Structures are given as C-alpha cells and as structure tokens.
Amino acid sequence: MIYVTVSYTCHYQPLCQVTHKCGQQVKDPVCLKSSTKHPFRLSLSVCQRDLTPCRFLGNRTQAVMQRALIGRSALLAQQAAVLDAPLFSRNAPVLQRLDRSMSSVTVPPPACLLRPLEAPLRYLFGPGPSNVPPRVLAAGGRPIIGHLHPEMYGIMNDIKKGIQYAFQTENKMTISMSGSGHAAMECAVFNAVEPGESVLVAVNGIWGERVAEIAERMGANVHKMVKAPGGYFTNKEIEQAVEKHKPVLFFLTHGESSAGLCHPMDGIGDICRKHNCLFLVDTVASLGAAPIYMDKQSKTPDNFPVLLLYTNLCEVFSVSCCFPGIDILYTGSQKALNAPPGTAPISFNERACQKMFNRKTKPVSYLFDMTHLSNYWGCDGKPARAYHHTGPVSGFFALRESLAILAETGLEESWRKHKEVSGYLQRGLEDLGLKLFIPERVSITSPQINDFIEKKIEIQGQANCKYCASRDFHIAGFETSLRNHHCYP
Amino acid sequence: MIYVTVSYTCHYQPLCQVTHKCGQQVKDPVCLKSSTKHPFRLSLSVCQRDLTPCRFLGNRTQAVMQRALIGRSALLAQQAAVLDAPLFSRNAPVLQRLDRSMSSVTVPPPACLLRPLEAPLRYLFGPGPSNVPPRVLAAGGRPIIGHLHPEMYGIMNDIKKGIQYAFQTENKMTISMSGSGHAAMECAVFNAVEPGESVLVAVNGIWGERVAEIAERMGANVHKMVKAPGGYFTNKEIEQAVEKHKPVLFFLTHGESSAGLCHPMDGIGDICRKHNCLFLVDTVASLGAAPIYMDKQSKTPDNFPVLLLYTNLCEVFSVSCCFPGIDILYTGSQKALNAPPGTAPISFNERACQKMFNRKTKPVSYLFDMTHLSNYWGCDGKPARAYHHTGPVSGFFALRESLAILAETGLEESWRKHKEVSGYLQRGLEDLGLKLFIPERVSITSPQINDFIEKKIEIQGQANCKYCASRDFHIAGFETSLRNHHCYP
Numbered sequence: 018m019i020y021v022t023v024s025y026t027c028h029y030q031p032l033c034q035v036t037h038k039c040g041q042q043v044k045d046p047v048c049l050k051s052s053t054k055h056p057f058r059l060s061l062s063v064c065q066r067d068l069t070p071c072r073f074l075g076n077r078t079q080a081v082m083q084r085a086l087i088g089r090s091a092l093l094a095q096q097a098a099v100l101d102a103p104l105f106s107r108n109a110p111v112l113q114r115l116d117r118s119m120s121s122v123t124v125p126p127p128a129c130l131l132r133p134l135e136a137p138l139r140y141l142f143g144p145g146p147s148n149v150p151p152r153v154l155a156a157g158g159r160p161i162i163g164h165l166h167p168e169m170y171g172i173m174n175d176i177k178k179g180i181q182y183a184f185q186t187e188n189k190m191t192i193s194m195s196g197s198g199h200a201a202m203e204c205a206v207f208n209a210v211e212p213g214e215s216v217l218v219a220v221n222g223i224w225g226e227r228v229a230e231i232a233e234r235m236g237a238n239v240h241k242m243v244k245a246p247g248g249y250f251t252n253k254e255i256e257q258a259v260e261k262h263k264p265v266l267f268f269l270t271h272g273e274s275s276a277g278l279c280h281p282m283d284g285i286g287d288i289c290r291k292h293n294c295l296f297l298v299d300t301v302a303s304l305g306a307a308p309i310y311m312d313k314q315s316k317t318p319d320n321f322p323v324l325l326l327y328t329n330l331c332e333v334f335s336v337s338c339c340f341p342g343i344d345i346l347y348t349g350s351q352k353a354l355n356a357p358p359g360t361a362p363i364s365f366n367e368r369a370c371q372k373m374f375n376r377k378t379k380p381v382s383y384l385f386d387m388t389h390l391s392n393y394w395g396c397d398g399k400p401a402r403a404y405h406h407t408g409p410v411s412g413f414f415a416l417r418e419s420l421a422i423l424a425e426t427g428l429e430e431s432w433r434k435h436k437e438v439s440g441y442l443q444r445g446l447e448d449l450g451l452k453l454f455i456p457e458r459v460s461i462t463s464p465q466i467n468d469f470i471e472k473k474i475e476i477q478g479q480a481n482c483k484y485c486a487s488r489d490f491h492i493a494g495f496e497t498s499l500r501n502h503h504c505y506p
Numbered sequence: 507m508i509y510v511t512v513s514y515t516c517h518y519q520p521l522c523q524v525t526h527k528c529g530q531q532v533k534d535p536v537c538l539k540s541s542t543k544h545p546f547r548l549s550l551s552v553c554q555r556d557l558t559p560c561r562f563l564g565n566r567t568q569a570v571m572q573r574a575l576i577g578r579s580a581l582l583a584q585q586a587a588v589l590d591a592p593l594f595s596r597n598a599p600v601l602q603r604l605d606r607s608m609s610s611v612t613v614p615p616p617a618c619l620l621r622p623l624e625a626p627l628r629y630l631f632g633p634g635p636s637n638v639p640p641r642v643l644a645a646g647g648r649p650i651i652g653h654l655h656p657e658m659y660g661i662m663n664d665i666k667k668g669i670q671y672a673f674q675t676e677n678k679m680t681i682s683m684s685g686s687g688h689a690a691m692e693c694a695v696f697n698a699v700e701p702g703e704s705v706l707v708a709v710n711g712i713w714g715e716r717v718a719e720i721a722e723r724m725g726a727n728v729h730k731m732v733k734a735p736g737g738y739f740t741n742k743e744i745e746q747a748v749e750k751h752k753p754v755l756f757f758l759t760h761g762e763s764s765a766g767l768c769h770p771m772d773g774i775g776d777i778c779r780k781h782n783c784l785f786l787v788d789t790v791a792s793l794g795a796a797p798i799y800m801d802k803q804s805k806t807p808d809n810f811p812v813l814l815l816y817t818n819l820c821e822v823f824s825v826s827c828c829f830p831g832i833d834i835l836y837t838g839s840q841k842a843l844n845a846p847p848g849t850a851p852i853s854f855n856e857r858a859c860q861k862m863f864n865r866k867t868k869p870v871s872y873l874f875d876m877t878h879l880s881n882y883w884g885c886d887g888k889p890a891r892a893y894h895h896t897g898p899v900s901g902f903f904a905l906r907e908s909l910a911i912l913a914e915t916g917l918e919e920s921w922r923k924h925k926e927v928s929g930y931l932q933r934g935l936e937d938l939g940l941k942l943f944i945p946e947r948v949s950i951t952s953p954q955i956n957d958f959i960e961k962k963i964e965i966q967g968q969a970n971c972k973y974c975a976s977r978d979f980h981i982a983g984f985e986t987s988l989r990n991h992h993c994y995p
Contacts, residue, residue, distance in 0.1 A: 158647020
C-alpha cells in the first residue's frame with residue numbers, strides 16, 4: 018500500500034491545506050471548488066510500492082493528482098533506474114485514462130515516455146561510435162551555458178587549437194561542424210564548389226559514392242574514378258584523371274571504413290597543386306588512429322601499420338605511411354576521438370579559403386555557409402561574432418574534453434596505442450584461420466565475410482544480423498555482395 | 507612536494523621495473539636504453555601538490571614522464587574541478603618544451619587543452635538555450651550505445667511519440683533532426699520545395715528573413731510579405747498574397763523571438779488548403795510554452811496569454827490563442843523543452859508527404875533528404891532501417907528525457923506554468939515603469955530597449971553588451987535599430 022499525502026497550498030487562501038491518504042475518498046478542497054482559477058501548488062509523497070489509488074471525486078483534484086503521480090512516479094523510477102519500473106507502469110493506464118477525460122489535448126502523453134530511459138552498457142568495437150571515456154561523458158553532462166557566452170567562445174577556441182593539433186595544421190580556418198561527419202562532408206563540397214564546376218571523386222567504397230551524390234545534387238559536374246571496394250588509386254591514375262577532367266576539387270577517403278582500406282596519400286597533394294585543384298580528404302574513420310599531417314609533405318619515420326582500436330572484426334584495416342598536403346580535411350567526433358557523435362572537426366587551408374571566399378554564387382546551404390561559420394568560430398578576424406545558429410553546447414563540451422585527452426596522450430602515443438591493440442587483434446584473427454578481405458598483406462587486415470560466417474566464430478557481443486546466424490556479433494562491412502547489409506558503417 | 511613514483515613494465519623483460527621519487531635524477535631504465543622499440547607501460551602516482559620535477563636524464567623517460575604527468579595532472583585537476591588548476595598549469599610550459607624536443611609532430615599539443623574545462627553555472631533567462639534540468643543532463647551524460655542498435659531504435663521511437671504529443675499530431679512522419687532548429691528549417695524547405703517553385707514568406711523578424719534566404723539559395727522563386735519586426739499579418743493579407751503568388755509553401759513564425767511576437771494562426775491553415783499550398787510554421791521559441799495543435803482546427807478554451815518562462819527581459823512576449831492546421835511544424839530542443847541544443851523535432855503531415863515524396867528532383871542536401879531520414883527513423887513502413895548518418899546519440903538521450911518530463915508534467919500544465927511565471931515577470935516590468943516594444947496590450951510585453959537602457963535597471967546576471975552600460979544583463983532583441991546587436995536570438 019502506498020500512502021499518498023496530497024497537500025494543496027493556495028496562493029490566496031494560505032490556510033487552505035488538505036491532506037489525504039490512499040484509500041480515502043478525496044474531494045476537491047474548498048479553494049479549488051471556487052469559480053476563480055487562481056494558482057495553487059500541490060505536493061505529493063509516495064511511501065510504498067503497492068499503489069491503491071484514492072477515489073478522486075473532485076475534478077480538479079483528479080487532474081492534479083494524476084499529473085503529480087505520473088511526474089513523481091516516473092522521477093522515482095528514473096532515479097532508481099531500470100529495476101524499479103513496475104511501480105509506475107502498473108498504474109499508468111489508469112492514470113492516463115484519467116488524464117484524457119480531463120484534458121483539452123487530443124493526443125495523450127505517450128506511455129513509453131513514462132518509463133525510464135534504458136540504454137545498456139555495451140562495448141562498442143564497431144567502426145563508430147566508440148565507447149566514450151567517463152571524463153568525456155561527464156563533460157558532456159555538465160550544466161550548459163549560452164552558445165554566445167564569452168566562456169563558450171573560450172571553449173570553442175580551445176577546440177580549434179585541439180583540432181589544429183589533431184590535424185597537424187596551422188590553418189586559421191579550423192572549426193567544428195554542429196553535426197556528424199556528413200555535415201562536414203556537405204560543408205566542404207557546398208563551399209568549395211559552385212554549380213557547373215568539375216569535381217573528381219575517387220570511389221572505392223561508400224564514402225566516395227556519397228560525396229559524388231552530394232556534389233551532383235548541388236549541381237556540380239561530377240566525374241568518378243571507380244574501383245572495387247578496397248581498391249587503390251595510383252598517383253598516375255589520379256594525375257591522368259585530373260588532367261582529363263580539370264576538376265576544382267578532388268576527393269579521396271583516407272580511412273575507407275566500408276572496405277577496410279587506408280589509402281596512401283603521398284604525392285597526391287602535389288598533383289592537385291600542380292593542376293590548380295583542391296584536395297579534399299575524409300579522415301572520419303582514421304583520425305587519431307593513423308598518422309595524418311594536413312600541412313606537411315614529409316614522410317613519417319617508418320612504415321606505420323595501424324589497425325583502428327575501435328574497429329569491428331569485419332572492419333579491420335591497417336594503415337601504411339601517409340604524407341599528404343591536404344587543402345580540406347574533416348573528421349567525426351565519434352570514432353578514434355572517442356566523443357559522442359554530433360560534432361565534426363573540419364579545416365580549410367589558405368588555397369581552399371581563396372576559392373571558397375571568392376565565389377560568384379552563395380553556397381546552397383545557409384547553415385553550412387563558411388562565411389557565417391567562420392565568423393561564429395572567430396576565424397574571420399572580425400572583432401564580433403554574430404549569431405548564426407545555436408551550436409550543440411554539450412557536444413562542444415564533450416569534444417573539447419576528448420581533444421584534451423588527445424593532447425595529454427600525445428598524437429604519437431595515440432597512434433602507437435592503436436597500432437599495438439590492432440596488432441593483437443590481427444594476430445587473433447590469424448589464429449582463428451581467417452583470411453583478410455583485401456589480399457595485400459601490409460595494408461589490409463579485414464577478414465573475409467564468408468569465411469567469418471562459415472566458421473561461426475563465437476565472439477562475445479550482440480547481433481541483429483541475418484548473416485551472423487547467432488546473436489554474438491554485428492557485421493559492419495560494405496563488401497559488394499553485402500552492399501545492403503550495413504548495420505555499422 | 508609531490509612524490510612521483512614511476513614504474514616501467516616492459517613487455518619483453520617483465521622484471522625490468524624502476525621506481526623513482528621526485529628530486530632524484532631519473533635515467534632511462536635498461537629496457538628503454540636498448541635499440542629495440544618494444545612496447546612498455548608506465549604508471550605514475552602523484553601524492554601532493556607542490557610539484558618539484560625530477561631531473562629526467564634519459565630521453566625516453568623524459569618523453570614518457572611528461573606525457574604521463576600531463577595526463578595525470580589534467581585528470582586530477584579535472585576531477586577536482588576548477589579550484590585545483592595551479593597544480594598542472596605551473597609546470598605545463600616546461601613539460602611542453604620537453605615534448606616538442608622529442609616529437610615528430612610539428613604542431614604541439616595546445617596548452618589551453620591541458621587546463622580543465624571551465625563552464626560557469628549560470629541562470630539562462632534568454633530565449634535559449636535555457637537551463638537544462640539535472641535529469642536531462644544525466645541522461646545526456648550516460649554511456650552511449652550504437653546509433654543503429656535496436657535499443658537506440660526504441661529510444662528514437664519514444665522520441666517520435668513524445669514529439670507527436672508535444673506537437674499534438676498523429677503524423678507518422680515525425681522525427682528529430684540531428685542538428686539545431688536551422689537544420690529543421692533547411693530540411694523543411696529543401697524537401698517541400700523544388701527549384702523554380704514559388705514560395706511565400708511572412709517576414710516580420712529574423713526567422714522569415716532566414717527562410718527566405720534558404721529558399722532563394724536552393725533556387726525557389728521567393729516572395730516576401732514584409733512587416734516591421736513584430737508586425738501581424740491579417741488573414742486577408744495572407745490570402746491575397748497566396749492568391750497572387752500561388753506558392754507551394756507559405757512560411758510563418760509562431761514565436762517570433764526576434765521581435766517578441768507570437769503570431770495568431772487561426773484560419774491560415776484553411777487558406778493554405780484552399781489554395782493547395784503547404785503551411786510551414788516555426789515554433790522553435792514557443793513550443794511547450796504556448797498552445798499549438800498541429801492537427802486541430804478548434805479554438806483553445808480561452809484567450810491564453812502566455813509569456814515564455816525562459817524569456818529574457820528584452821524578449822518577452824505573450825501568446826494569444828492559436829488554432830492552426832499546420833502541414834510542416836518544427837521546433838528546437840533548447841528552448842521551452844529544456845534540453846541541450848543539437849536536436850530539432852519536425853513533423854510532416856500527409857499533404858506534405860504527398861508533395862515531398864513526389865518530387866521531380868532530389869533535395870539539394872543528402873543529409874536533410876527526408877527519403878533517407880524517414881527510413882532512419884522508421885517512418886516509411888519498411889522493415890529495415892539503413893545507415894544514413896550517425897545521429898547524436900547523447901543528444902537523443904537528452905531529448906527523450908526532456909520529452910518525458912513534458913509527458914509527465916502534461917502540456918496544459920506546462921503552458922499554465924509558463925503563463926504564471928511570465929505573468930509575474932510582466933507585473934515586475936510594469937512596476938519598473940517599462941513600456942512594451944509592441945504597443946497592443948494583449949499580445950505584447952517586450953519592453954522597449956531604449957527605455958530599458960536609459961533606466962539602467964540593475965538585474966543580476968552577466969553582460970557583454972555595448973548597449974547595457976553595465977555587466978548586469980544581456981540584450982537579446984532584434985529590434986530594427988539594434989539589428990546588428992543580437993547576442994541571444
């Protein structure tokens with residue numbers, strides 16, 4: 018039995034207080050019966066679990082009681098977490114019927130929202146999102162401030178510095194998008210290209226296809242270089258295509274997660290410079306796990322085979338050395354940076370700024386217009402930052418914290434750690450007798466999906482996948498024959 | 507004095523462990539001196555505050571020590587919050603110089619990120635973001651799951667139900683954007699309109715201007731009905747303009763926060779239906795604070811003057827009754843819903859779906875294409891949800907919790923609460939002798955900005971505003987003479 022104590026406090030008649038216990042017949046108190054609709058307050062205490070509702074005879078008491086009960090019960094249930102759901106759910110239908118009979122709204126409050134939020138604790142070994150460290154979660158759960166408060170500008174400045182470090186760039190035009198990697202992808206294409214201009218896209222997996230579609234939609238003249246998923250493009254092939262199509266932008270994916278390939282970048286920046294073309298690189302799946310130096314052309318110290326820490330077994334790839342000179346680079350927060358999804362670092366160098374700030378037409382999206390975004394992020398040298406959109410304050414808190422961890426750890430240590438962990442995984446796959454998806458040894462470690470399924474390897478996890486034959490794991494690959502099977506791209 | 511215990515554990519020589527205390531001269535241990543670059547681990551404990559670094563004579567020890575010190579100190583400082591910053595910051599420059607001398611990266615880790623995140627606790631009375639209740643913050647700070655996990659689909663389904671309740675609609679095509687209200691704004695225009703089609707926009711403040719610009723950028727034929735900020739449009743004026751321009755879409759702002767007006771909606775849906783035009787409404791600043799019934803044409807019980815709870819003193823408006831029949835409605839999470847910014851509920855009715863799913867051209871944005879988004883949100887009736895983009899998992903947790911609070915509280919109680927609080931504010935403004943920006947008494951309570959500044963009213967808060975003459979408050983208005991002054995729109 019629950020003892021429900023209902024106590025009204027009327028603003029105009031302070032002494033009008035009524036207390037009831039469950040099982041009693043509860044009438045409207047005097048102050049509520051009057052025709053004046055002055056405000057009142059109600060407090061409610063719930064002591065035990067087995068709720069036997071009072072008979073609420075007064076109309077206003079009914080309405081107030083059910084609202085308070087719903088609110089209080091759901092709050093208690095939330096506080097006591099998942100175990101304590103029965104308390105409320107047993108009584109919800111009754112209370113909701115009460116509500117509907119009283120209310121002027123036609124769509125009732127949904128019962129599902131009166132149960133507490135349930136999200137299981139789970140190891141995330143797919144290509145992203147990855148598990149978020151408690152420090153980053155705590156930062157994202159802090160009380161928010163205004164998106165245009167001076168302290169927020171300070172935090173955004175910190176984020177800029179952190180991205181410059183992660184990208185190894187000194188570009189002033191470095192910001193985070195208020196969205197996922199796709200927002201950065203559209204931002205890059207929308208700003209760097211005008212309708213009718215030629216764009217060259219290297220397609221060897223899903224991401225090239227997406228960029229090609231984005232560029233086509235905004236009216237660009239798109240040329241694709243197509244290889245099977247996981248295929249490499251030689252610098253000669255790239256130069257021939259650039260010479261032929263004279264693009265203003267060439268797109269290549271660094272970490273092509275859909276096939277398990279990390280594409281070498283050496284010399285491609287030079288080709289683009291030579292032919293007056295911007296070099297756009299997607300590093301969503303690889304930043305922080307594999308070396309990339311946005312500004313630098315020099316070679317990394319040694320051949321650097323790296324498997325991504327967060328990688329799923331079907332999404333395994335190693336990384337050879339990268340020596341890019343990249344004009345536009347973007348990534349996502351939810352991969353090796355270990356922040357929640359919803360923010361996406363992006364950087365433009367001087368060449369890219371020259372192109373995008375000397376357009377004849379406005380970019381097709383106001384939200385992704387770098388003229389406004391650069392001002393919002395204090396990159397345009399103007400003293401005042403104007404309102405453009407409301408940035409995801411909590412997301413920026415979390416992104417700052419994840420970049421702080423990267424700054425504390427150090428990029429090289431982060432690469433080393435990913436290499437070590439992925440080496441361990443690689444050996445484990447070999448021990449299981451699995452073959453890799455892409456045949457060359459140095460840069461490929463994705464196991465072939467059919468092998469994997471045939472062997473029905475038991476791995477602790479969770480699956481909802483028709484290919485898996487068990488509920489033990491997910492498959493995240495994009496291999497051609499499984500093109501429509503991408504739980505975790 | 508801090509006692510630093512450095513302990514190496516070498517993978518290949520397990521007995522190679524070295525422990526040092528601060529003040530000692532620390533050389534590289536034997537295993538690190540060898541030329542092989544095998545992995546090693548290091549643990550470090552810091553006992554007191556006054557750090558006197560050891561002299562690190564070994565190169566690898568130096569590098570490892572500084573990384574560990576940075577990591578550990580920043581972590582401690584973060585845990586101990588703002589008060590404990592001095593520990594690390596005193597030693598950061600030294601440590602960073604050490605780092606740079608060792609590293610192959612050219613851009614060093616930024617010093618600003620080695621300080622803990624600082625975000626003040628602040629009352630947010632502006633038009634948004636508003637303060638986020640601890641329950642919602644806690645939900646947003648929970649460990650994340652995959653964006654395509656079955657549990658995530660459950661949470662997204664809950665969100666859909668919650669939005670249907672908040673909007674008072676039964677539309678199946680109800681989702682949340684992975685972005686702010688601007689993302690919803692662009693999504694609505696991009697999907698409902700094709701290039702060359704006619705769009706009519708009611709401009710009486712900033713939001714109409716934005717929608718007009720968005721529609722112009724994507725190639726629509728835009729017609730504006732312009733009034734001074736805060737001006738009303740009569741139904742006669744609207745019908746004349748619709749007859750003249752034959753638009754496929756008519757846009758009107760419900761809560762025009764830039765001027766302080768809540769526009770009546772009665773009968774406008776009928777006009778749009780009659781002329782085969784979609785009715786798009788922005789309710790970012792008013793949803794949850796003022797009545798709106800997306801599906802219903804009936805009049806609310808009584809004239810319902812409401813001031814927004816989260817309203818800034820320059821952003822005060824009250825709301826008369828609203829009786830819309832709206833085809834596309836969107837809002838933001840960070841206003842009266844009290845969630846962090848970064849998600850934006852949007853709903854399309856059957857008429858809107860008919861139009862947007864029978865286009866000749868694809869929407870200009872892949873990210874905002876409702877064909878994909880409706881599948882991602884399980885609104886298209888297809889059994890499988892395919893990957894489209896990575897939704898903001900933490901943001902959806904928080905949004906679900908804020909919608910749960912609304913469901914528990916009840917819409918009418920939420921409206922009542924906002925009315926009560928805003929009435930209190932209104933009386934306070936009158937007591938201060940302030941005039942309201944828009945002269946009619948029923949629907950306007952924004953104080954005139956000049957009055958406000960002249961009187962230099964002292965209000966507890968924070969300001970960075972040239973108009974304010976003190977650091978006591980912010981100004982968030984968009985009144986014409988202050989068009990370039992919008993800290994908080």
